Amino acid sequence: xxxxxxxxxxxxxxxxxxxxxxxxxxxxxxxxxxxxxxxxxxxxxxxxxxxxxxxxxxxxxxxxxxxxxxxxxxxxxxxxxxxxxxxxxxxxxxxxxxxxxxxxxxxxxxxxxxxxxxxxxxxxxxxxxxxxxxxxxxxxxxxxxxxxxxxxxxxxxxxxxxxxxxxxxxxxxxxxxxxxxxxxxxxxxxxxxxxxxxxxxxxxxxxxxxxxxxxxxxxxxxxxxxxxxxxxxxxxxxxxxxxxxxxxxxxxxxxxxxxxxxxxxxx
Amino acid sequence: xxxxxxxxxxxxxxxxxxxxxxxxxxxxxxxxxxxxxxxxxxxxxxxxxxxxxxxxxxxxxxxxxxxxxxxxxxxxxxxxxxxxxxxxxxxxxxxxxxxxxxxxxxxxxxxxxxxxxxxxxxxxxxxxxxxxxxxxxxxxxxxxxxxxxxxxxxxxxxxxxxxxxxxxxxxxxxxxxxxxxxxxxxxxxxxxxxxxxxxxxxxxxxxxxxxxxxxxxxxxxxxxxxxx
Numbered sequence: 001x002x003x004x005x006x007x008x009x010x011x012x013x014x015x016x017x018x019x020x021x022x023x024x025x026x027x028x029x030x031x032x033x034x035x036x037x038x039x040x041x042x043x044x045x046x047x048x049x050x051x052x053x054x055x056x057x058x059x060x061x062x063x064x065x066x067x068x069x070x071x072x073x074x075x076x077x078x079x080x081x082x083x084x085x086x087x088x089x090x091x092x093x094x095x096x097x098x099x100x101x102x103x104x105x106x107x108x109x110x111x112x113x114x115x116x117x118x119x120x121x122x123x124x125x126x127x128x129x130x131x132x133x134x135x136x137x138x139x140x141x142x143x144x145x146x147x148x149x150x151x152x153x154x155x156x157x158x159x160x161x162x163x164x165x166x167x168x169x170x171x172x173x174x175x176x177x178x179x180x181x182x183x184x185x186x187x188x189x190x191x192x193x194x195x196x197x198x199x200x201x202x203x204x205x206x207x208x209x210x211x212x213x214x215x216x217x218x219x220x221x222x223x224x225x226x227x228x229x230x231x232x233x234x235x236x237x238x239x240x241x242x243x244x245x246x247x248x249x250x251x252x253x254x255x256x257x258x259x260x261x262x263x264x265x266x267x
Numbered sequence: 268x269x270x271x272x273x274x275x276x277x278x279x280x281x282x283x284x285x286x287x288x289x290x291x292x293x294x295x296x297x298x299x300x301x302x303x304x305x306x307x308x309x310x311x312x313x314x315x316x317x318x319x320x321x322x323x324x325x326x327x328x329x330x331x332x333x334x335x336x337x338x339x340x341x342x343x344x345x346x347x348x349x350x351x352x353x354x355x356x357x358x359x360x361x362x363x364x365x366x367x368x369x370x371x372x373x374x375x376x377x378x379x380x381x382x383x384x385x386x387x388x389x390x391x392x393x394x395x396x397x398x399x400x401x402x403x404x405x406x407x408x409x410x411x412x413x414x415x416x417x418x419x420x421x422x423x424x425x426x427x428x429x430x431x432x433x434x435x436x437x438x439x440x441x442x443x444x445x446x447x448x449x450x451x452x453x454x455x456x457x458x459x460x461x462x463x464x465x466x467x468x469x470x471x472x473x474x475x476x477x478x479x480x481x482x483x484x485x486x487x488x489x490x491x492x493x494x495x
Contacts, residue, residue, distance in 0.1 A: 050427035052435055053323060053331075054375040059367035062349050069350065072483040098492060102483035110351060110397060118353075118397045142391030142480055143347060180494065196490035205491040212494050225493030241494040260485040 066147055066165045069107040070188065070261035071120070071140040079133030083111040083119030090133035091126040098220035099207060101191035106209070106263060107143060108132060123188060125209035125223070127216070130185045148257070150189070150264040152244060154182055157236035159226075159244065161258055169257055172236035174229065174245035176212075182224060182242050182266060183210050189262045190223075192255065202228015202248045204255045208264055212242040227251060323379070327429040330420045332385045333466065334433065335376040337416055339387050340478065341409050342369035348396040358403055358450055365406075365443055372436055379432070391480035403451045410444035412472060418463035 073093045080087030097103050105122035111134070112118055118137035123130075149162045154175050161169040176182035187210040194204055205227035212222040218241075226244040228251040229235065235247060246254065323331065345366030348354050354362055377384045395401045417437040424430045445455035464472075473479065 050431040052431040053327075053379050053426065053428035054432040054435070055378055056435070057371050057374050057378075059364075059371040061363065061367055062346060062370075064350060067350070072485075099487055099489055101485050101487050104483070104485060110353065112398075116398070118394050137394045137397065141483055142389060142393075143350070144389070144483075145350070190485075192486045193489050193491050194486060195488040198490050200495065201491050201493075205493065207491070207493065215494050218492075218494050220492035223493050225491050225495075227491060227493065243493050243495050 069143045072102040072104045074141040075139045077139035083134040106188040129183045146261045148262040152266045171250035174235045174239040176242040180241040184266045187264045199230035338372040342373045343390045353397040388479045389482040406447045413440040415464035416469045
């Protein structure tokens with residue numbers, strides 16, 4: 001009897017403890033919010049993330065297969081044969097062209113000298129045609145890039161503008177006479193002249209880094225240009241003093257498509 | 268090493284930057300950024316909220332143009348560094364990755380702003396992209412600057428979609444900053460709280476670099492003197 005009575009007491013005690021614990025836990029949960037301590041990750045539902053105004057494109061690697069860089073002379077300097085202050089002088093470079101525009105250079109490479117100074121190898125607008133030299137980086141302005149290239153075929157008397165390696169425009173051209181030939185080689189577009197009054201040069205002209213090897217005393221230094229004409233009936237043909245002539249409609253179109261700094265190859 | 272008080276003038280290992288800052292005749296030193304900020308300021312004064320047709324209001328457009336200008340700056344910086352091929356190893360890999368991301372940011376902003384997007388300015392990084400140490404130091408400064416700029420403007424955006432856009436880039440710029448800090452040997456997460464910068468602070472810093480330069484004059488109204 002005693003054993004049965006004591007077992008009932010233990011059962012009642014255990015039940016009472018259980019009930020008390022449950023009440024305590026329930027009270028704790030009920031009182032928790034009122035104490036300012038919200039349960040972690042629970043509570044009222046929050047709105048979802050707002051939709052972004054941006055359509056995010058996939059980051060793409062740089063595709064530079066057909067890119068050329070150019071810069072301009074910010075401070076008059078001397079181009080040298082080697083990337084060193086001790087290198088032999090190749091040419092003195094002014095900040096402006098005879099046309100009053102920035103003196104642009106086609107960038108071909110770079111190197112550092114023993115003192116850590118950066119030098120830029122550039123194609124130069126000097127005779128003999130095709131001359132390159134090393135210019136102190138600090139004498140140049142910022143780099144700019146173009147994706148275009150102009151190929152001039154003297155035999156076919158045709159110019160082709162390419163963008164990213166693909167032909168964009170073709171035009172028949174006039175080229176230099178036998179006594180004043182258009183120079184062959186690698187050059188670049190230096191500047192663009194517009195809104196002048198000259199039927200002979202047409203509505204627009206590009207200056208190039210090419211120079212006539214025979215008309216060296218020509219005003220401005222005998223630079224070869226690409227320009228329009230008032231004698232379109234002569235094109236294509238050998239008609240010029242070395243310049244590349246185009247029909248006016250073609251030069252206007254080229255003016256829209258070809259940026260300054262474009263490399264030019266005369267074959 | 269500390270970045271406290273870090274500014275672009277201290278990037279000038281060769282003296283070229285300080286010289287550029289002092290050089291007279293820098294035609295539009297920072298004027299491009301100032302222009303973008305001017306749009307932002309004017310829009311803020313107008314107190315225009317989000318347009319009803321779902322497009323961004325002028326306040327948001329101004330701020331996004333301000334962000335776009337900074338993205339132009341960063342994208343051009345990393346792109347030039349990649350083209351120059353003067354940076355090697357892990358830093359080169361990071362520069363390539365960050366360049367692709369910054370170009371994507373530029374495209375995203377241009378797309379959302381459409382015809383209202385500011386044009387791309389011309390840059391002159393003055394050789395900083397061609398030397399590893401100055402490159403990395405400038406990259407750290409650019410990324411920290413971007414984080415401070417986004418932090419300074421995010422709360423001023425009106426449309427939730429614009430806030431979401433800014434926040435999505437803000438966190439990426441913070442990761443970039445940490446990455447470049449790590450590569451430079453700095454603590455990637457030095458502070459518990461970032462200090463945002465105001466528009467005028469950002470403008471002042473960018474102006475002091477002369478990295479945004481006037482474009483060279485390559486076109487002229489003048490009769491040719493070519494050989495003809």
